[in-house]
Structure formats: structure tokens, C-alpha cells
Amino acid sequence: MAGAARLSLDKLTRRFRDKLAVDALSLEIASGELVALMGASGSGKTTTLRMVAGYEPPDSGRVWLEGKDITARAPRVRGFGMVFQHYALFPHMTVGQNVAFGLEARGVSKAERSARAATALANVDLDGASPRAIQSLSGGEQQRVALARALVIEPPVLLLDEPLSNLDPNLRRSTRNELRATLRRLGLTALFVTHDQEDAFAVADRVALMENGRLLQVGAPEELHDNPVSRSVAEFIGRATFVPGDYDGKSVTVHVAGTATTLAARAPSTLGPERNVLAVLRPDALAFVKNGSGWPGVVTDRRFAGTQLVYRVRVDSETEVELQSTDRDVREGDKVSVRVVREPVSVVAT
Amino acid sequence: MKVKADQRVSWALATPVLALLLWSVVYPNVTIIAGSFAHGLGYWRDFANSPSDREALWTTLVVSVGSVIGAAAVGLPLAFVLSRVDFRGRRFLQAVATLPAALPPLVGVIAFLFLYGESGVVTRAVQRALHLSEPPWRLTGIWAIIFVHAYTMYVYVFLFVSAGLERLDGTLDEAAAGLGASTAFRLRKVTLPLVTPALAGSMLLVFMSALGSFSAPYIFGGGLRVLSTQIVASKLNGAMGMAYVETTVLAITAIAALLLLRWFERRRSYAVTGKGSNTRISLRGPMARLAPFLAASLVFVLVLPHAMIVLVAFARDGAWTTQVLPPEYTLDNFKRLATDPQLWLPVRNSISMAALATALNIVVCFVAAYLLVRRRFAGRGLLQLLVVLPWAIPATAIAIGLASTFDRSAPAQLRVLLVGTFWILPLAYFVRGIPLVTSAVESSLRQMDPSLEDAARGLGASWLLAMRRVVIPAARPGLAAGATLAAITAVGEFVASIVLYTHANRPISMEILAQLRNLSFGTAAAYSVLLILIVLLITVAARLLGGRPERVETIPTA
The missing domain is CATH 1.10.3720.10 (MetI-like)
Structure with a gap:
């Protein structure tokens, strides 16, 4: 297989009864890369991760690690330390025993075990936690112990299953920054599963978006946001209003509020000039204009979102756009004017 | 005001239950302990020297x-x-x-x-x-x-x-x-x-x-x-x-x-989370062919006693002497049970005594479980102890206690003459059933969201209505499961029965023993088959009445 890839998933397929959980999924992960598998629940992301770890046998397809086919290897031979969603810490062992478990299984001497476990714990900012009971840890601490336990065996690829989903929002923000910092500092290659786009964007170099067992798009977070290949991707990533229009290969003409507006456009390579496309209007690409040159509309909803406000504006009988603004003075029911202020906009097939 | 009214309800319920348990569970045991010291340490010395x-x-x-x-x-x-x-x-x-x-x-x-x-x-x-x-x-x-x-x-x-x-x-x-x-x-x-x-x-x-x-x-x-x-x-x-x-x-x-045991049970609670599959080993190769064979032989060994009882029930009494299997088969054993009133009497006795004991168990244990789960009152700890005590005390001890406490009428000492009457066995069965029914109902009630009863009261329901429409339906699976256990135990009860029975109220178990002594193996086995059928019938009936069987765990899914 390809030389640069550390981990390679080649047409992995898994069927549960009648449902195709993972459908011919291929993905390459380079050495030192952090990749997020993102998707709604039931999209097949956890099944994919479990096939990589060896817990779930694929019906077809292969898993390659550094050019070797490891599809038939048992989980314990693959030795990807996995961080589980609920951490799966052994409740009858101390923190130190948990972290040292993988070394004990490999027959590492007791002295070396405890030294390496201590280093691993220090790596996740839990120096001295070794003798503590698992039950005495907070959620965030448990997450870090799970990470240390996986790191200590120096896995070729670290796998993480929803590592942040069990934390409350504040802790979650700080933990995901720590997680990225730790993985970066140690130069690890990691594949992690999440349903949360903020987690994915904050931690991953590349995001692989899944739906119904298939990969919709793989790319850097900005790429997914700015150049969605399909309506599904555009819907899943960020917020958007979809407006029908005609695409001529360079620009898109949309008919909104009784007028035809032509906007510079960017389309996925699969989409040629076509009459019926959807223009993706992101809330941050729209703004109120004072001089009445934009689309006239009525504010139907106003929501405070911290530094900005999110407004919904009805611009014609079929279209309601969402826009972000720092302008606090606009109220529900106000008559306003809206225009696209950032081009190009992306277009996707209907 | 409401708190006081609540306390009154607690006490109105707790007093009769506590009194009944003190009288039927504690009193006989106190009689035994007091009896063992009747001659100072004399009996104990005899015990140590024997x-x-x-x-x-x-x-x-x-x-x-x-x-x-x-x-x-x-x-x-x-x-x-x-x-x-x-x-x-x-x-x-x-x-x-x-x-x-x-x-x-x-x-x-x-x-x-x-x-x-x-x-x-x-x-x-x-x-x-x-x-x-x-x-x-x-x-x-x-x-x-x-x-x-x-x-x-x-x-x-x-x-x-x-x-x-x-x-x-x-x-x-x-x-x-x-x-x-x-x-x-x-x-x-x-x-x-x-x-x-x-x-x-x-x-x-x-x-x-x-x-x-x-x-x-x-x-x-x-x-x-x-x-x-x-x-x-x-x-x-x-x-x-x-x-x-x-x-x-x-x-x-x-x-x-x-x-x-209690100490171990308290240690047994590791939180259960996670959606990992239970990893079962799939067998391949020769082991895969061997496993069903081993399994089948295991089933054979386990079913053998049941099969044997049925076989002997159809064997002609007296014909089975030195052969490996009974040589002659007949329906006579069952016919005799059905037609001879003397042989049918133990069946009737067992069913009516078990029914009586179980009915009392249902009422008393429901109230006890409700008090334990939903009420805070002085005496709760005592109640908790009283409902497990009969489980810890061996049946022989329970029987000896009842036999030596209720062997005479002495109203001043709260003694009633029950020994030699029909009532002593249902009482013994009731005592043995207390822990079974109470703990089953308790586990059902613990699964009920505690705010349900409060919600019903808040919507204007009287205590009785809330009980009837909310609490009792929630307790039903536990009541069914507990009553099944109690009824099954009572209908085949032997250990307390052998101490307390009289000829007139002899239960099935005593009759089986008598038939065995007579070497009427066929008749003894026929009674046994009948007993197994009754147990099955009770189980099926309880399933139908109580709805789904108990699910003890509720695992929160994240």
C-alpha cells in the first residue's frame, strides 16, 4: 500500500443483519496526523473504529499498518491502545495499576512498569495520582487516565472513541485543547470518533465526515466548511441557508426577493455548469445593509449568542435566511435589507 | 401539617405489621433462646459435653x-x-x-x-x-x-x-x-x-x-x-x-x-457503563463440533432426575425389584391419587395451606416493602431486620420456635394454641415466605420513580387512590415474582412440616415420605410429579397475572 500512510483502511465493509453499517470505506492516515471520524449516531463511525482496533471483523476490505496487512490480527496483537467513550477503566485497580496494565500484559518488570506509568501520568498532568482509586477521580481525570493507559504502550496509532462526550461543556473545551496539545507534543498518529463538530475541528488535522456507512468528504476543517461536496456535508458542518440557483461554471444566479442576484461561486469538481443547484449561504457571509441595496426582508427571530447575534430574516415567501451580526439594535418585526458580503459562495447539487 | 399526617399514615401501617412480625418471627426465637437457658447454663454444658x-x-x-x-x-x-x-x-x-x-x-x-x-x-x-x-x-x-x-x-x-x-x-x-x-x-x-x-x-x-x-x-x-x-x-x-x-x-x-453475605453484597457494586459488546469466544474446528455434544450430555445429566421421577410415577408399585428399569408401567398411581380421598387429602392440604400463607404474605409483605422503600419512620431499621430474619434462620429452627411457642393457650403471654391444629403450618409457611415476597416487592418499588407517587398526590389524588393507581401497579411484577416463590416453597415444604404436621393436615411432602417408607415408590413419584405440575402451574399463572418478569437493573445509557 501507499508508502507514506501509517494506517490505511481499504474498502472496509461491515453488515449487521440487513443494514450496511460501513460501506466500502477507504481512508489513509499519514504518520503524525490527527484524523477525526465524524458523523451522526448510526453513521458507522464507531463500527469503523472497532474494525481498525480489531474488535469487529470486517465482512470485506483490509486494514494496513505501515504497509502490513493486519486485517486478521487479534486486537491484542495490533496493540492500538484505545480510549473508550466511557473510558473502560478497571474499577478494581488503582490509577497506577490501570496505566501499567498494558506493560504488565507484556511482561515488563515491576520497576520499569511503575516508572513508565508515572511518566505517562505526568504526560497528562496527573503526577502522583498513581495510588488513587478509580472511583475517586472526576470525569476529566478519568479521561486523562484512560489516555495515559493507552499512551504507555506506545501504540502505532492511538484510537479514541468519543473521548470527550462524557464531559460537561466547560471541561470539554479545556480537555480538548489539552488533548490536542498532548497528541501534538508526543507526535502521535491518532484516529478518533466524534459526533461533535467543535471537537473534531479543535483536535483534528483532517476530518472524515460519514453518513450511512459512507465517507461524504475528507479534508481539513476549513475545506469542509468552505467547499462542501454535497448538501449533506454543508448541512452537517456549520449552519447554512440553501437557496436554489443556476450555475454557469463560475458564478451562481439566485432568484431571491423577486430579483436575480449573481454571486461568485465555488463548486465541487464533480459539479459542472447546471441550471438547478443550491447556493450555500453561511450566516457569516450575510450582513444587514443600510442603504437598501440588498434583499428587503422582515426579521422573524433574534437570538443572542454571546459576541454576536443570530437573526432570521424572511426575504420572500419561500426563503428565510440566517445571518450573524454584531448589530444589537435590530428587533423582531423590523424591516431590513440583507446582502451577501463574502464571496465566493459554495454551490452543491440539489 | 402534611408531614404529621404522613407520619400518622406510616404508623398506622407500620404498627400492625411490626406487631405481627414480632409475634410470629421474634417471639418464637426468644422462646427458644430463653428455653436454652431454662436451667442456667445446664443445657449448654450438656451440648458441649455431648x-x-x-x-x-x-x-x-x-x-x-x-x-x-x-x-x-x-x-x-x-x-x-x-x-x-x-x-x-x-x-x-x-x-x-x-x-x-x-x-x-x-x-x-x-x-x-x-x-x-x-x-x-x-x-x-x-x-x-x-x-x-x-x-x-x-x-x-x-x-x-x-x-x-x-x-x-x-x-x-x-x-x-x-x-x-x-x-x-x-x-x-x-x-x-x-x-x-x-x-x-x-x-x-x-x-x-x-x-x-x-x-x-x-x-x-x-x-x-x-x-x-x-x-x-x-x-x-x-x-x-x-x-x-x-x-x-x-x-x-x-x-x-x-x-x-x-x-x-x-x-x-x-x-x-x-x-x-451482606458485607459482600455491599462491595459488589461496580458501576456498569459502556456499550461494548460482551465478547464471546466463537468456537472453531473440532471444538465447535465437540461443544454441542458436551452440552447435550450436560442437559441429559441435569434432566435425568426429572425424567426419573416421571418414569417411576408410571411404574407399577411392587413390580420393580432387581431390574435396571421398572418393568411394568401403568396409570394406576395417578388414578389412585385422584380417586382415593385419603390419598387426595395431602394435595388439598398443601394447596389450601400454601394459598392461605401466600395470601397473607402478599398483604403483609407489600405493606412492609412499601414502608421500607417509601417511608421514613422510627422503627424502619427494626422492620428491615425482621423481614430478613426468617431467611437467615433455618426452617428447622423456625419450626421448633413455633412448636414451642404456640403449644398452649395463654392470652396473657400472647400465646395461642396452634400446635395440632390446621393453622400452624400456614403460619410456618407464611414466616418462611416473608423475606421472599418482601425483597421482590422492594426491588420493584425501588425501580419506581419516587416522584410518581408525589406527582399523583400533587394532582389531587388521595393517598388511597395514589396507592391503587400508581404504587400497586408499580409493585405488581415484584408481587407476582415474590408470591410465586413463596407459593412454590410452601406447596412443597418439607423441613418445617416434618416438625409441625398432624395426620389431618399432612402436606404432600409428608405423604411422599410415608409412601417411600412403605416402599410405594410409584405413588411417591406420582405425588412428586403432581407437585412439579403444581409448581409449573403457579409459575405460569404468576407470569400471566404479573406481566413481565423482574428486570432488576436499570442501566442509564449515556
């Missing part, structure tokens, strides 16, 4: 420990294989493996007699096959008792450990595998330590059951003395003081075991 009592105590402990080892040796591997190895028929086998628990104790013992006794089918088959002039073994003495106990009591170990394994978070095993641990290493370091509390709990349960066991030592003991049989013997000999001491010793040992 070689036969010292032997009985020692044998009881040896039998109990042996039963624990035997039950664990059978139950533990069986639980592991049936929950961890995947093969066709696994679920069916899991159900079959609990069969021995469905046999009323005396019936199980008789089945063993027919199978492995001196003239049992297996014994004779082996003797014939090997051309021996003597039976290859005698089913008597300490080994026989332990053998029978291991066969019937491994079910506790099997059920506890299986439940522990099923409850085990599958991701723990996966995590260990992902960290490089081999199957054996995972078993030793992760799985076994996590099921140890369940295993220890079940072993103590076996210990307690073996401690109070009466049927097996009584039938197979030969000349062997254990405490439970010794108590009955002392009573028959009129040595009541001695019986009191023996009973106290037995009860104290049992209560000590119970306290140990």
Missing part, C-alpha cells in the same frame, strides 16, 4: 464447606462456558442449567435415590455393566449429602456468576485486549476479580442453604448426624432443652453467614 452434638456441629460445618466447594466446582465453569463461549443452543442450555432449582427439595432428593441409590437405575446399570456382585457405591454418608447439595445448589453459583458476567462492562475486556493482554491474562486480571464478589456472595448462599438443609441429610445421612436432623431427633425424644440449644447454635451460625 459427643453426638459435637459430631453434629462438626459434620454440619464440613457438609456446608464441602457443598460450597462442590457447588462452585460445578457452577463456576458452567457459568463461564455458557456466558463466554458462543455456540448453538447456548441460551437453551442456560435455561436448562437452572432446572435443579425447580425441584422441590424433597423431590430432588428422591430423584437421586431412584437414580443413584443402592437400587437406583444408574447404580444398577453400572453394576450390570461391570458384572459386580455388589452395588458400585452406596449413596449414603457425608459424600452423598455433598453430592446432592452440589447438584441442587450449584444453581446459585451459576446464576450469580452468570449475572455478574452479563453485567460486566464488555469494554473492560476489549480495553484489556487492546492493551495487549492475552485471553488467560484478561481472565485472571480483569474478569475473575470483577466477578469475585458475585462468586463469594453465591458461595455464602450455598453455605447457608447447606447449613440448614434437612432433606438430604435426613434421607441420605445414614447414621450421620447434622444439626438440623439432630434438632428434630432431640424434639422427638422429648429433650426440648437440648433441641433449644442446638437450634440456637444453628441459627447463630446462619446469621453470622448472613452478615458476611
